[in-house]
Amino acid sequence: MTMRIDPADPAPPGLFKRLDPAVLTAFGCIVALLLVGSLYSTSFLSPGYLLQQLQVGAFLAMAATGMMIVILLGQIDLSVPWLVTVGGMMSTAAAGYGPWGAAFAIPAGVLCGVVFGLVNGVGVAYLRIPSMIFTLGINAVAQGLMILRTGGSAPQDMATPAMHGLATGHALAGIPNAVWIWIVVGAVTVFVLRRTTFGRSVYGIGNREAAAYLSGINTRRIVLLAFALSGGLSAFAGVLLAGYSDKAYQGMGDPYLLPAIAAVVLGGTSILGGRGSYLGTTAGVILITLLQSILSVMQIAEAGRQIIYGVVIVAMLLLYGRGPRVGS
Helix, strand or coil: CCCCCCCCCCCCCCCCCCCCHHHHHHHHHHHHHHHHHHHHCCCCCCHHHHHHHHHHHHHHHHHHHHHHHHHHCCCCCCCHHHHHHHHHHHHHHHHCCHHHHHHCHHHHHHHHHHHHHHHHHHHHHHCCCCHHHHHHHHHHHHHHHHHHHHCCCCCCCECCHHHHHHHHCCCECCECHHHHHHHHHHHHHHHHHHHCHHHHHHHHHHHCHHHHHHCCCCHHHHHHHHHHHHHHHHHHHHHHHHHHHCECCCCCCHHHHHHHHHHHHHCCCCCCCCCCCHHHHHHHHHHHHHHHHHHHHCCCCHHHHHHHHHHHHHHHHHHHCCCCCCCC
């Protein structure tokens, strides 16, 4: 029996339709972390501090959004670390070419990420190479190209005022611009996943790729577009990070791979594909951001943080990753 994806069919699990146990657990953990953090610092619950955490979380949210779309397909994107770096380095490099370079700095950085994402998509969708292997190889290629470009030293190019403003400004209602960007990207993602043929196809492929193909979905094209989106969003995270620190640097995306995966899995998106909501990913990003803040306050070393992320991912896989997929 084949599965048919029709634009008139009910939307896949969305923002407010149904909260699965993982999403509820994530929000419960957020409340618990806020209470624990308030024990360490009286300013932990202040509006200013919380807005600052959301601003920092917005950078992770860009990478996690792309990661979620790929994981919904039942795939994985391990090229995130250096695609983040590519976005930051190439946008600041473009900024060094005068007024025209500065004007196109942000699109140039994002476009470079999209190109790498398209290469990932070709390898996974058309060459049928496992995404874990291919995207890890592309991550190494991106690393080599960036080191070749800079000679292994720190880039001297600076972020443009527009990049700095997007990452650190407060243009509306005192809320950081990065948070507004997160809201816009989140709203577009929810709309795309719930209201477009592409979004329905993503869920359909994640549920059962063969059935989706037999129903008439161009599965290869959907996978290609999904990886292109992931690459572009990762690069955009790098653009924002470069604006936040005023410059790009080697390995700036290294701290984002495990947290991005953890945020998606914590939010209830099945690592097998076909099930998940952006509300869950949002909860996962906030949870990981607060966890990072508390670990920083507690002066936990980076190695300890990576161990904690790994344990969290494994625990969530054991709890929610082995359940049946929708429509299977």
